[in-house]
Amino acid sequence: MRVLKLRKKDLKKMLEKISSFGELWAPVKKGDKFAFQKIDNLNDVDPNAGRTILPLKKFMVPPRFSMFRYDKDGYHEQLGEVTDRVVFGAHACDINGLLILDKVFAEEFSDPYYIERRKRTAIIGVSCVPDEFCFCKETNTDTVDEGYDLFFSELGDDFLVWVGSSKGDDMVRAAEELFDENISVKDIQKFIEWKKWRETQFKMDIDLTAMPDIFELKIDDKVWEKIGEKCLACGSCSMVCPTCNCFNVTDTVALGKMEGTRDRCWDACTLHEYSLVAGGHNFRGSRADRMKLWYTHKLQAFIGEFGKPSCVGCGRCITTCPVDINVKTVAKTLRGEEVYFK
Amino acid sequence: MNEGLCADIKLANDFQPDMMRIVRKYNLTDDVRFFQVRPMEEQKALTLCYNPGQFMMVSRLGVGEAPFSISSTPSRPGLLEFCIREVGQVTQSIFRLNENDSIGVRGPYGNGFPMERLKGRDLVITMGGLGAAPLRSLILYALDNRDDFGEIYLLHGAKKPGEMLFKTEFFDMIERKDVNTMLTVDADDTGKWPAKVGLVTTLFKDIKQIDPANTFAAICGPPVMYKFVIQELLKLKIPKNQILLSLERRMKCGIGKCGHCVVKHIYTCMDGPVFSYWDVINMKELIY
Numbered sequence A: 001m002r003v004l005k006l007r008k009k010d011l012k013k014m015l016e017k018i019s020s021f022g023e024l025w026a027p028v029k030k031g032d033k034f035a036f037q038k039i040d041n042l043n044d045v046d047p048n049a050g051r052t053i054l055p056l057k058k059f060m061v062p063p064r065f066s067m068f069r070y071d072k073d074g075y076h077e078q079l080g081e082v083t084d085r086v087v088f089g090a091h092a093c094d095i096n097g098l099l100i101l102d103k104v105f106a107e108e109f110s111d112p113y114y115i116e117r118r119k120r121t122a123i124i125g126v127s128c129v130p131d132e133f134c135f136c137k138e139t140n141t142d143t144v145d146e147g148y149d150l151f152f153s154e155l156g157d158d159f160l161v162w163v164g165s166s167k168g169d170d171m172v173r174a175a176e177e178l179f180d181e182n183i184s185v186k187d188i189q190k191f192i193e194w195k196k197w198r199e200t201q202f203k204m205d206i207d208l209t210a211m212p213d214i215f216e217l218k219i220d221d222k223v224w225e226k227i228g229e230k231c232l233a234c235g236s237c238s239m240v241c242p243t244c245n246c247f248n249v250t251d252t253v254a255l256g257k258m259e260g261t262r263d264r265c266w267d268a269c270t271l272h273e274y275s276l277v278a279g280g281h282n283f284r285g286s287r288a289d290r291m292k293l294w295y296t297h298k299l300q301a302f303i304g305e306f307g308k309p310s311c312v313g314c315g316r317c318i319t320t321c322p323v324d325i326n327v328k329t330v331a332k333t334l335r336g337e338e339v340y341f342k
Numbered sequence B: 001m002n003e004g005l006c007a008d009i010k011l012a013n014d015f016q017p018d019m020m021r022i023v024r025k026y027n028l029t030d031d032v033r034f035f036q037v038r039p040m041e042e043q044k045a046l047t048l049c050y051n052p053g054q055f056m057m058v059s060r061l062g063v064g065e066a067p068f069s070i071s072s073t074p075s076r077p078g079l080l081e082f083c084i085r086e087v088g089q090v091t092q093s094i095f096r097l098n099e100n101d102s103i104g105v106r107g108p109y110g111n112g113f114p115m116e117r118l119k120g121r122d123l124v125i126t127m128g129g130l131g132a133a134p135l136r137s138l139i140l141y142a143l144d145n146r147d148d149f150g151e152i153y154l155l156h157g158a159k160k161p162g163e164m165l166f167k168t169e170f171f172d173m174i175e176r177k178d179v180n181t182m183l184t185v186d187a188d189d190t191g192k193w194p195a196k197v198g199l200v201t202t203l204f205k206d207i208k209q210i211d212p213a214n215t216f217a218a219i220c221g222p223p224v225m226y227k228f229v230i231q232e233l234l235k236l237k238i239p240k241n242q243i244l245l246s247l248e249r250r251m252k253c254g255i256g257k258c259g260h261c262v263v264k265h266i267y268t269c270m271d272g273p274v275f276s277y278w279d280v281i282n283m284k285e286l287i288y
């Protein structure tokens, strides 16, 4: 992989030079949280931003969009408004989340809506320092080797820039004079030291050892009832989780016409209507069963048998659930520890 | 994005319904209607291929989409057949269609029955209610390729005579020597039912000529049926991994994307809808 250096003070210049690659988006402070927003003033870009409220999936799968416009002749594909974008400030866990979405959406029966947006969204990752809710080390998603175009690692007054794709290479070439090819032994040392230090910054106490087995052993356990009773079925956890990909499809009719759209919007398995089948039988009528599905997917086996759980340790469920149901409390409960939900 | 992953994926839109023409429709029962459709594009009609047990997503403009089993057999090309029960918005709107109207269809999806593995085997096919939809495809296929299979038993149960799907077709099969067709109703409210009366489970005692180790069973019907029919098949000593069930889940995409049909780590739409009893035995949620 091509690796270069960029002086931190040249970041703005660099972003300016690559403006032809698309609209720039980056995390911007919103109250006490961050959210990805379109950047009009480069001074708003903060490479040290914390986790964003919504993960990168909102760029690849908008919360709601039209897949088709239809009229009397049939269905006409609508890719929708897909603009070229450069997303700066993606963290390793979130890029790992994208790699999981790539598996779902870009492999068998590839999803053209996802792929079009994925192709046209350049991802610039930045290294981050975990806060008290991050546990990506436990899920092996604290680093990432693919899925981005450029990745900026901390290096004192510089960034170490990893070029992950040909688009990334083009972006570097568009600002060639700002990059330095010479990475010294001292730089490498500095990089290693920083990585070591970062390892020591994980504070979250979570133990996911043998989780898949524990799930198998506890799948009929009463703890699920307890968790289910607490859940408000608000769906927030699914909205914020980088690897939740469920959607619903509905048709909208233009009043009085044989015309309309087929729309797709985010859905959550934690909502009641989710698994109703014909005749009104609901296979997962109880909240306990719906919680079980969500957490089995995150911590035991990823649907489609990709061989590993789909939680990337971003901590969003922890900062979001109003009643404290999250990967940490569920894992604890399953381990037999007493947990108090709100 | 990363090279390799998306660069060479062709951009065919798997969500795009193809327009098909309704060639024929008639009522099978009070609330179940038979539809025969043909792709508008001749090339599509000629190249349609699918497996018994697969399903298609059927669309009504402005109303929505739902999965339906293919009832026809791939051994009779050019046409697709469905039997559809009127239960909700999409199905009601399909019921309003007439011959020569157009309808959106995409697929086929799902695994379908493992036809290669079924070759050379004895078959015990048990259906109830709408379960006749996917299993008619299997039975017609087996009869069109009769030499590929051993003994064939067809067991079909309905609540009452008026509710049996494809009655005429199945009564014709009773006449055939190369298939053992047994039809039964739970109760005969007409007084003129010429076949058996009793639950479908009472038919199993008449299955005599199968070699259980070399037999595949296929079941599809209302949820209550599975448990009792499986017990009978186990009594016949048919191995658990040779008992095949076709299952239903809510489906919004049919292609492993929307998540609606997921049970544990299984996508019913891609890994199913046909599962073996062994697959589902430890997955409480797959059958009740």
Ligand SMILES: Cc1cc2nc3c(=O)[nH]c(=O)nc-3n(C[C@H](O)[C@H](O)[C@H](O)COP(=O)(O)OP(=O)(O)OC[C@H]3O[C@@H](n4cnc5c(N)ncnc54)[C@H](O)[C@@H]3O)c2cc1C
Pocket: A273, A276, A277, A278, A279, A280, A281, B055, B064, B066, B067, B068, B069, B070, B082, B083, B084, B085, B086, B087, B088, B089, B090, B091, B092, B130, B133, B134, B247, B248, B249, B250, B251, B273
């Ligand atoms: C693989 C597969 C194969 C199938 N094959 C066939 C077939 O061959 N023939 C056939 O007739 N059907 C078949 N089905 C079932 C069929 O897809 C459903 O009946 C279909 O969803 C009906 O759509 P609808 O819009 O008409 O009904 P819906 O409006 O979806 O409602 C259907 C029923 O489900 C209940 N329901 C659904 N959604 C809700 C909700 N949000 N709130 C409350 N109640 C709700 C209602 O009680 C209603 O009676 C199959 C399903 C699968 C998964």
Ligand code: SF4
Pocket: A240, A241, A242, A243, A298, A310, A311, A312, A313, A314, A315, A316, A317, A318, A327
């Ligand atoms: S389960 Fe929670 S911590 Fe894991 S990826 Fe989803 S939101 Fe993040």
Ligand code: SF4
Pocket: A230, A231, A232, A233, A234, A235, A236, A237, A238, A270, A320, A321, A322, A323, A324, A325
């Ligand atoms: S687990 Fe929490 S966030 Fe998720 S639906 Fe239940 S109450 Fe809402």
Ligand code: FES
Pocket: B250, B251, B252, B253, B254, B255, B256, B257, B258, B259, B260, B261, B262, B267, B268, B269, B270
């Ligand atoms: S129906 Fe959408 S994932 Fe199976």
